Amino acid sequence: MKVEKLVELIGADFYTGVPDSQLKALCNYLIDKYGIDQKHHIIAANEGNCTALAAGYHLATGKVPAVYMQNSGEGNIINPVASLLNDKVYAIPMLFIVGWRGEPGVHDEPQHIYQGEVTVKLLEDMDIETFIISKDTTDDEVAAAMEKFRGVFAKGKQAAFVVRKGALTDAPKVEYKNGNKMIREEIIQHIVKATGEDPIVSTTGKPSRELFETRTANGQSHKYDFLTVGSMGHSSSIALGVAINKPDQRIWCVDGDGAVLMHMGSMAVLGANAPKNIVHIVINNGAHETVGGMPTVAAKIDLVAVARGCGYPNAVCVDNFDDLDKELEAAKNRNELSFIEVKCSIGARDDLGRPTTTALENKQNFMEHLRSL
Incomplete structure (x- = not known):
């Protein structure tokens, strides 16, 4: 169905969410309109953040807000849905719009498979009324679902549209760009050159795909890298868990701005523990680029100040390759926790591939490499 018609039928005047490729039509529509x-x-930091923000909107207005997300974000909403929104607590009505990655029978990446299998069940277990929107769903069917949802909302409960791949159409074209000059894939190539055989934990999305392709282009083994293909926002915590148990080995974490924002508390834990063998690199393009380029708030905040405030003894920001190479070398040669923010442009080559090894193979090869160190 046309995304404008969906928005009209929903009738909400406040949306908050975390962008998703399956909901790109909706995200582009909202960016174009508002x-x-x-x-x-x-656009909030994570899905729990969105849910609480939308709850505040309802408290102030009495209206029903709309919260959009990829289905991977359902885990982040379980606590606020169960302990804040639920009709046994504050009875706060809310509409969720969920992009259905990994739908059974539809090919997708491994990190989406199980999530796709339990998407509807998780919503139902949270007592959230659901309606699935497909390519052939009619406007009248969605209108009837919304009418049913209004009865749900009147009881202080929640409802969700689960959106299948390609179900929303006619999105406006939106160009996402910034003024930064450095290209992320080239940044990763410089990081790989500097790290040698040191282990790298890389974040969700295109950074891990580009790291994999860089190794392939260099004729290098993939055993050096743990690709955090799912679990957005947790790569630095994975790196910390590795570093604590490999204290004599330098561990590099290649992170993204959207991922850092999603679970920024991990930076506080990293800084408080101050492992001497971690270099935390955040490639910041101010965008959720992997799902379409929609903006994050990271372009407006000082991540270096955040890192220093969290206790990182070394924190810098670079916007050119000469400074990047210098800071990579400095971090490599010091025995202290280091933070490097790299300002990056938005965009990737059209033919960027995906890892050709399975997630299980990646884990096994990485663990074997760690055992050899």
Whole structure:
């Protein structure tokens, strides 16, 4: 169905969410119509953040907000849905719009397979009324679902549209760009050159895909890298868990701005523990680029100040390759926790591939490499 018609039938005047490729039509529509307007649309750090923000909107207005997300974000909403929104607690009505990655029978990446299998069940277990929107779903069917949902909302409960691949159409074209010059894949190539055979933990999405292809282009083994293909926001915590148990080995974490924002508390834990053998690199393009390029708030905040405030003894920001190489070398030669923010452009080559090894193979090869160190 046309995304504009869906928005019309929903009738909400406030949306908040975390962008998703399956919901790109909706995300582009909201950016085109509202931009990042606090009264109507906020892209939040994670899905729990969105849910709480939307709850505050309801408390202030009495209206029903809409929260959009990829189905991987359902885990982040379980606590606020169960202990804040639920009708046995505050009875806060809310509409969720969930992109269905890994739908059974539809080919997808391994990190989405199980999540796809339990998407609807998780919503139902949280007592969230669901309706699935497919390519052939009619406007009248969605209108009837919304009418049913209004009865749910009147009881202080929640409902969700689960959106199948390709179900939403006619999105406006939105160009996402910034003024940064450095290309992420080239940044990763410089990191690989500097790290040698040191282990790297890389974040969700295109950075891990580009790291994999860099190793392939160099004729190198993939055993040096743990690709955090799912679990957005947790790569630095994985790196910390490795580093604590390999204290004599330098561990590099290649992170992204959207991932850092999603679980920024991990930086506080990293800084408080101050492992001497971690270099935490955040490639910041101010965008959720892997799912379409929609903006994050990272372009407006000082990540270096955040890192220093969390206790990182070394924190710098670079926007050119000469400075990047210098800071990589400095981090490599010091025995202290280091943080490097790299300002990056938005965009990747059209023919960027995906890892050709399985997630299990990646884990086994990485663990074998760690045992050899």
